[in-house]
Amino acid sequence: MPSAFQDDFVKFINEKCGTSRDANGQLTFQAGIVASLDALVKEFVSASNEEQRAILSRMEEEVAKLTGSSAR
Template sequence: MGKENSKGAEIDGCANTASAVDTYDVSGFPTLKFFPKSNKAGEEYGGGRDLDDFVAFINEKSGTSRDGKGQLTSQAGRVESLDVLVKEFVAASDEEKKSVFTRIEEEVEKLQGSASSYGKIYLKAAKNSLVKGSDYAKNEIQRLQRILDKSVSPAKADEFTLKKNILSAYA
């Protein structure tokens, strides 16, 4: 879960929580609820009680892509509509690449939220591929992996993982 998108809370069912129990219609323990901004009553979680099921639920509801250890998955940052264009971009001749690049720019303009920031990474990768050649993505992925293999902050690890994931569409 990205801290910027999600928060967790725990209410002790044995303490003075009668008002919380009544407010949120808690009939048994443990009760897990998801509270999107649009739903103050919350949505009860009825899935499996193992970590993978719970993480999959949170990822689906919050638009994240994390594993059970909190690390970004290989799909984090990927935007399907841009992946389709990147496939065209990679297969295109040098002359056609500029035309596909323009279409990537147009698609990025349509994106909102976190997808918009991912789109900027796609654009930068396409631009660098035009300038530095078709090996750019492969070389940059290797460089980022060398950095990730060292000790980096969780925020930097997320940033580099997102870039690496997006670059893999070009490789």
């Protein structure tokens, strides 16, 4: 079981490196989530068909702006 120190250290490393790992090296539930797209996905799921088209267009614009590991 990880100690509080280990948890704090892993949190620090995750913040500085942009990673999402727990103290055991496993991916957390946040892994792979792009914050700018997450909100749009939530909007898309609850939107009507007509609204979804506009949201999809906004998603495409956001994806074009991504760089680095987020773009992959």
